[in-house]
Amino acid sequence: GIAAPAIAQTKPTIDWRVVSSFPKSLDTIFGASETFAKALMEMSDGNFRVRVFAPTELVPGLSAADAVTNGSVEIAHTASYYYWGKDPTFAIPTAVPFGLNYRMQNAWMYQGGGIDLMNEFYARYKIVAFPGGNTGTQMGGWYRREINKPEDWRGLKMRIGGLAGAVIARLGGVPQQIAGGDIYPSLEKGTIDAAEWVGPYDDEKLGFSKVAKYYYYPGWWEGQAMLHFFINLDKWNELPKNYQAMIRAASSIANMSMMTRYDLQNPAALRRLAIGGAEPRPFSEAVLDACFKASNEVFAEICAKNADFKKVYDATLAIRGEDYLWFQLAEHTYDTYMMIQQRKGLV
Amino acid sequence: GIAAPAIAQTKPTIDWRVVSSFPKSLDTIFGASETFAKALMEMSDGNFRVRVFAPTELVPGLSAADAVTNGSVEIAHTASYYYWGKDPTFAIPTAVPFGLNYRMQNAWMYQGGGIDLMNEFYARYKIVAFPGGNTGTQMGGWYRREINKPEDWRGLKMRIGGLAGAVIARLGGVPQQIAGGDIYPSLEKGTIDAAEWVGPYDDEKLGFSKVAKYYYYPGWWEGQAMLHFFINLDKWNELPKNYQAMIRAASSIANMSMMTRYDLQNPAALRRLAIGGAEPRPFSEAVLDACFKASNEVFAEICAKNADFKKVYDATLAIRGEDYLWFQLAEHTYDTYMMIQQRKGLV
Numbered sequence: 001g002i003a004a005p006a007i008a009q010t011k012p013t014i015d016w017r018v019v020s021s022f023p024k025s026l027d028t029i030f031g032a033s034e035t036f037a038k039a040l041m042e043m044s045d046g047n048f049r050v051r052v053f054a055p056t057e058l059v060p061g062l063s064a065a066d067a068v069t070n071g072s073v074e075i076a077h078t079a080s081y082y083y084w085g086k087d088p089t090f091a092i093p094t095a096v097p098f099g100l101n102y103r104m105q106n107a108w109m110y111q112g113g114g115i116d117l118m119n120e121f122y123a124r125y126k127i128v129a130f131p132g133g134n135t136g137t138q139m140g141g142w143y144r145r146e147i148n149k150p151e152d153w154r155g156l157k158m159r160i161g162g163l164a165g166a167v168i169a170r171l172g173g174v175p176q177q178i179a180g181g182d183i184y185p186s187l188e189k190g191t192i193d194a195a196e197w198v199g200p201y202d203d204e205k206l207g208f209s210k211v212a213k214y215y216y217y218p219g220w221w222e223g224q225a226m227l228h229f230f231i232n233l234d235k236w237n238e239l240p241k242n243y244q245a246m247i248r249a250a251s252s253i254a255n256m257s258m259m260t261r262y263d264l265q266n267p268a269a270l271r272r273l274a275i276g277g278a279e280p281r282p283f284s285e286a287v288l289d290a291c292f293k294a295s296n297e298v299f300a301e302i303c304a305k306n307a308d309f310k311k312v313y314d315a316t317l318a319i320r321g322e323d324y325l326w327f328q329l330a331e332h333t334y335d336t337y338m339m340i341q342q343r344k345g346l347v
Numbered sequence: 348g349i350a351a352p353a354i355a356q357t358k359p360t361i362d363w364r365v366v367s368s369f370p371k372s373l374d375t376i377f378g379a380s381e382t383f384a385k386a387l388m389e390m391s392d393g394n395f396r397v398r399v400f401a402p403t404e405l406v407p408g409l410s411a412a413d414a415v416t417n418g419s420v421e422i423a424h425t426a427s428y429y430y431w432g433k434d435p436t437f438a439i440p441t442a443v444p445f446g447l448n449y450r451m452q453n454a455w456m457y458q459g460g461g462i463d464l465m466n467e468f469y470a471r472y473k474i475v476a477f478p479g480g481n482t483g484t485q486m487g488g489w490y491r492r493e494i495n496k497p498e499d500w501r502g503l504k505m506r507i508g509g510l511a512g513a514v515i516a517r518l519g520g521v522p523q524q525i526a527g528g529d530i531y532p533s534l535e536k537g538t539i540d541a542a543e544w545v546g547p548y549d550d551e552k553l554g555f556s557k558v559a560k561y562y563y564y565p566g567w568w569e570g571q572a573m574l575h576f577f578i579n580l581d582k583w584n585e586l587p588k589n590y591q592a593m594i595r596a597a598s599s600i601a602n603m604s605m606m607t608r609y610d611l612q613n614p615a616a617l618r619r620l621a622i623g624g625a626e627p628r629p630f631s632e633a634v635l636d637a638c639f640k641a642s643n644e645v646f647a648e649i650c651a652k653n654a655d656f657k658k659v660y661d662a663t664l665a666i667r668g669e670d671y672l673w674f675q676l677a678e679h680t681y682d683t684y685m686m687i688q689q690r691k692g693l694v
Contacts, residue, residue: 011358042592043390098694101682102450103483107610110603136450137677199677218681245389249596256457256599263454267669270676280676288684292693317694322614324682324689329617329627330484330546332686334565335448335671335679337635342671346639347445347664 011047012240018052018229021061021078023180026202028265029227030054032133032258033077036229039250048243050075068230069125076230077132080118081162086125089308091163092316093118093129095225097295100316102136102224102259104323109226110252112319121308126233130251133227133258138219139203140283141196142212144187147283150290159183159195163298164221170294180206187211196221200269201262209278216283220291227258358394359587365399365576368408368425370527373549375612376574377401379480379605380424383576386597395590397422415577416472423577424479427465428509433472436655438510439663440465440476442572444642447663449483449571449606451670456573457599459666468655473580477598480574480605485566486550487630488543489559491534494630497637506530506542510645511568517641527553534558543568547616548609556625563630567638574605 018037022029030052037050053073055061064076065083081094092099093114100108108114109131122129141160147153154172165175176192186192188211195212196219197203209215229251236244274280283291303310341347365384369376377399384397400420402408411423412430428441439446440461447455455461456478469476488507494500501519512522523539533539535558542559543566544550556562576598583591621627630638650657688694 039592039596043589043596045587045589098685098688101678101685103606103610106603107607109607111607111611137681139677200673218677218684220681220684223681223685240392242390242392245386246596249386249390249593249600252603253596253599256453256603259450260454260456260458263450263670264458264666267673270673282676282680285684285687292688319611320685321689321694323610324685324694326547326614326617327682328686328689329629330486330565331448332682333629334484334567334570335674337565337567337632338445338448338570338667338671339675339679340632341445341639342668342675347668347671 011044012243014048014239014243016048016050016074016235017058018050018075018077019057019059019064019067019073020052020054021064021076021082022055023061024054025205026198028201028258028261029133029135031261032227032254033229035257036077036132036250036254039253040246043246043249044243048246052077065125065127065230068127068232071126071232071234074232074235077227078230079225080129080228080230084162087308088163088302088306089121089312092309092312093226093228095222096163096299096313096316097167097221098292099223100320100323102134103327104319105134105224105226106131106255107323108316108319112315114315117312117315121312122230123233127230128233128236129228129230130248131226131255132229132251133255135198135222135225136259136262138196138222138225139199140216140219141194142187142203142208142278143194143214143216144190144212145193146214147216147287149284150287152287153290156194157192159186159192160221164196166298167221167291167295170298171290184208184211198225199262199266200273201265204269204273209273209276213277213279215273215278215280217280218283220283220288220295226255229254358391359590361395361586361590363395363397363421363582364405365397365422365424366404366406366411366414366420367399367401368411368423368429369402370408371401372552373545375548375605375608376480376482378608379574379601380576382604383424383479383597383601386600387593390593390596391590395593399424412472412474412577415474415579418473418579418581421579421582424574425577426572427476427575427577431509434655435510435649435653436468436659439656439659440573440575442569443510443646443660443663444514444568445639446570447667447670449481450674451666452481452571452573453478453602454670455663455666459662461662464659464662468659469577470580474577475580475583476575476577477595478573478602479576479598480602482545482569482572483606483609485543485569485572486546487563487566488541489534489550489555490541490561490563491537491559492540493561493628494563494634496631497634499634500637503541504539506533506539507568511543513645514568514638514642517645518637531555531558545572546609546613547620548612551616551620556620556623560624560626562620562625562627564627565630567630567635567642573602576601
């Protein structure tokens with residue numbers, strides 16, 4: 001039972017800032033940092049206060065990691081792969097082409113040593129990180145022309161970044177870095193031929209279907225995409241152990257809440273996009289084979305030069321191979337059968 | 348920053364008991380209640396202490412819900428569908444034949460109002476419940492003879508319970524309730540022809556492959572199977588709000604940890620089972636069609652008699668239909684492509 005007000009305890013009052021790399025308009029993503037802050041407030045009885053800031057308010061979105069490293073903010077809610085220019089190893093905990101799916105990524109992070117392995121690496125940047133959201137498998141983006149064969153990547157000017165951009169370049173395409181707000185006019189004018197963003201719920205807001213109707217899938221460079229909370233290592237070490245446990249818990253809640261929000265919101269957005277003229281279509285197996293081959297060549301080159309990247313990448317490969325064997329049985333067969341019923345109108 | 352030891356707070360010292368419905372030998376399942384207890388201890392700085400008991404220690408496993416209702420224990424870690432005899436509505440938040448998959452179940456529970464909807468129902472039993480673990484899609488069990496056509500269910504004596512058992516009976520089979528420890532000798536003697544349990548990691552421990560080698564998939568009655576923490580409602584209402592928030596957080600952590608443990612452990616167990624003589628094989632589409640039809644007949648009968656069941660079941664159907672449309676695109680196509688590569692030995 002509940003004992004009498006026992007020993008008086010001390011709980012320090014803490015006031016921290018989270019800078020998000022994402023605009024408030026991406027409410028599913030930005031919302032994960034709000035969920036994180038709310039959970040901390042509730043668990044700490046209001047003593048561990050964390051205020052969330054949009055990129056324009058405090059620190060530019062793509063400088064969020066630097067702001068954590070130098071201690072000017074305590075926490076960033078960000079995508080680790082934004083910082084792959086510092087070291088490509090930053091890319092792996094978010095997403096790499098033909099990498100893990102959502103279930104496998106969580107298995108690696110939470111049970112397979114992924115969190116600790118990455119934190120060994122992040123410590124060099126005075127960062128400790130925990131998973132804080134996921135998009136699931138993303139769509140492959142919007143195209144003004146069809147991609148019917150591997151050669152169709154050649155000369156394609158596409159808004160796509162990071163490691164995925166390096167693979168597109170190897171396929172003969174021209175990757176471009178363009179901020180969210182500039183993508184629509186670039187597609188409209190034909191300055192670019194294609195652009196990838198996230199999935200139906202987020203893509204719908206940017207209106208791409210009006211200027212580039214071919215909506216390809218899957219986004220083979222993001223079988224899942226995980227966000228993280230980056231925390232300044234010195235600030236983290238100063239926290240009482242119970243507040244550290246609350247941060248782990250709040251991150252975990254944010255991680256799940258983002259995925260569940262997408263899974264509820266994407267279907268209706270997809271229906272609306274299709275009504276508005278979007279034409280979803282799958283990449284052919286031959287196209288994916290060319291992309292897979294190009295990706296493996298890019299990975300081999302990086303692994304040859306970067307031992308950290310190789311160590312972390314190999315850890316994910318071990319899980320990928322094992323789980324894609326096992327998932328073929330119960331999990332995939334069940335879903336496939338249910339999808340057949342969906343097409344028959346029976347579910 | 349961290350302020351000086353501010354105002355002295357009171358955090359009540361609480362000592363609660365969790366009775367698990369599962370033996371310690373099912374370490375992945377039993378472990379979820381240990382994960383829950385550990386998270387509460389850490390977040391509360393040791394003030395919210397929860398001790399976990401195996402079924403034999405305190406309360407029989409299948410009486411766990413009653414023990415919570417009458418307040419003799421504060422919490423049970425259990426499968427809601429064990430209590431479907433009280434009301435079939437208890438079955439839905441765990442698993443029903445051809446129901447939601449893992450992603451959809453979480454989306455329904457955490458974002459789609461599932462937790463609140465179920466707690467309206469559970470309140471009649473003085474219970475408040477939160478998700479606390481998942482197995483993912485289960486295997487379809489072990490069979491001494493092949494199931495090649497729908498007629499092969501006829502006369503099949505199978506260890507299977509709950510709503511799934513009612514469907515097996517409609518298919519002409521003979522469902523049997525047999526405790527875990529008695530399944531092996533029953534299969535060996537031929538007292539039963541088949542038995543379902545969980546999946547490779549748990550099934551391996553019971554050694555079924557030696558006496559019933561056909562290992563069918565998927566377990567169409569458990570596209571996922573979610574466990575819950577059942578909490579006595581009066582005790583819950585007495586808790587400080589911050590301790591309630593910690594329980595929600597600890598449940599969420601346990602929920603994810605169980606799934607990630609299975610996803611890491613099932614592949615190796617499957618390999619060992621196959622080496623030991625198990626023969627994995629899929630149910631044919633014709634067999635599944637017959638099971639799907641029989642399931643829908645059973646659901647229609649229950650819905651006609653039980654408004655609570657219908658309300659909750661319909662809530663899950665809405666999500667199932669929408670998500671099985673959307674998941675066909677990015678998610679399923681990505682996984683299918685990766686599985687083709689796995690079969691080629693390329694992942």
